[in-house]
Amino acid sequence: MYIGEYLFWLSSAIKASSRKKMKMGYFNGDMTLSEVEKDYTKQSVSNNPRPIGPYYAYNDRYLEIRGGMFENFRGILTWLCLLFFFFSFSACYAAIAFTLDIYNHKTIQISSTIFAIVFFSIIFLFSLYLLIRYFRYVYRLELFTIRHIRVRFNRVTQQVYIQRPKYCGGTVVFKWQHIMPANFGESGSDMGGTNMVNLLSFHPYKTGFPVAHSVGIGKNTYCAQDYKDEWEFIRRYMEHSPDNLAKPRLSTHLPLPLHGLGGHIKPMLKMVKNSKSVLVTMMMLPVFVILLPLYTAGYFISECLCWQPRWPKVIRQAGKAGKPTPKETQLSDYPPAVQQAILDSRLEWGVRDDKTGKLVDYGNS
Structure with a gap:
């Protein structure tokens, strides 16, 4: 379930010696200057803001949505x-x-x-x-760990909090203005049809943290417009107010037997719908009858053998009158060995000038 987050954090925080033993190279995550300078929180991308969810909290101070990639494969x-x-x-x-x-x-x-x-x-x-x-x-990617990654958007402090297991980078805090949608727009591409969650990122050019942080939110979808509609819902909540927005249906943190059904059944229905062969449709019947209950049971067992920790007190109280604002995540928040590994990976996040194509020195080299 957390394999995407784990691999992403591993690629940024693995020691140089371990990287060499595993024969892992560095990748090129260069972006253009116009992409990273743009404030994506000001531009409307949809006329139909929708709370697709699942949401765990929604009030005048913050909203909270499920995070994490590959949730639809949970249970295997x-x-x-x-x-x-x-x-x-x-x-x-x-x-x-x-x-x-x-x-x-x-x-x-x-x-x-x-x-x-x-x-x-x-x-x-x-x-x-x-x-x-x-x-x-x-x-630990599915058992005896955090039940669900959560992402909290606090409109009072104008911050984004991401709660993840420590082996995936831990809980982090970033400014709302630094967020970048990754599935559409200048910072990404139209990922409709890929059955992915809505991906959001925080580039080091904006945050000052040596490497980028990314998180997936909400449900998997095949529809590119779903990404834009939910992002627009969150954007308007943070930039304006929740007054003119539809109130989302709230989900529970507790494990329920049918939580995993939707995530597993949608890809199967999509396959049957796109198939023009009766033979393929018939071959899918055993999947529905046998594998789908197994997937759903595995999802439920995984939820039961995990727990949902509370947010740190400073995040729970953030936005209340007289309470401190959580500090943004910094390199010094991590152990020395992890700090060095992160610094070794910082060159992956280059920024190139749009006209000359040359790397821009923004203090990350």
């Missing part, structure tokens, strides 16, 4: 992780069962039972080591 990794857990703890159960057989004198084949105890104990201990040492980097 959960089943794979549970299968590994089942294998590991089945070995533990077998070792304990054989031990109790000897203790309760239920077996006369002592030597073979002792061999079985040793064999299953080794399997359990080895798999447990793999779980703790390596596999935690896999299962």
Whole structure:
């Protein structure tokens, strides 16, 4: 579920030595000067602002929407992780069962039972080591982590707060004026038909942070206009007021069995709709009957095995009379090793002059 956020943060915060071992190169994220100088919060992109959501909060002070990419694939990794857990703890159960057989004198084949105890104990201990040492980097993407990434837009402080797991960059704070839509307009391209969420970014040219931060918000969609409509809804809320906007239906943070149904069923319905072959449509029936319930159950299990943490107190109180404004995220907020890794990646975010094509020195080199 958080694989997109994890990979993006990893590409910006991985040590140079680790990058070399993994044979990871640096990418070119250069943008033009006109793209990064533009204030995207002032330009209207739609005449039909719509709250597509899901939204968790909406009032005169802030609105809060679900963040995160690849939410529609949530549940697949959960089943794979549970299968590994089942294998590991089945070995533990077998070792304990054989031990109790000897203790309760239920077996006369002592030597073979002792061999079985040793064999299953080794399997359990080895798999447990793999779980703790390596596999935690896999299962934490969907299990025993933050239930949902949340993005809060505070219209009083004119700030954007992003709540993410620490291994994806942690909670960050940026100015609203620094936000850049990435799915349309000058900073991106029309991504209609790609089944993506609405992507927003904060470029270092604006924020002063050495690398860019990006976050996906809302639901996956095949319609390019959905991106613009929801962005316009948020933009008008932040720039004007919520008075003339439709109040969104609020979702719960709690896990519900049907939360994952929409995210999985829409791509399948899209495939059936676009298919002109009856054979392909017939082949999709087993997917609906068998895989869809598995996906939905996996999504629900993932939600149940995660938790939704509270925002830091300074963010919860932001915008209230007499309360401090949260400080923007800075490089010094991270450990020294991560700071150095981020600095090593800062050259990826170059800005080029529109006329000459040469790199602009904006203090990031």
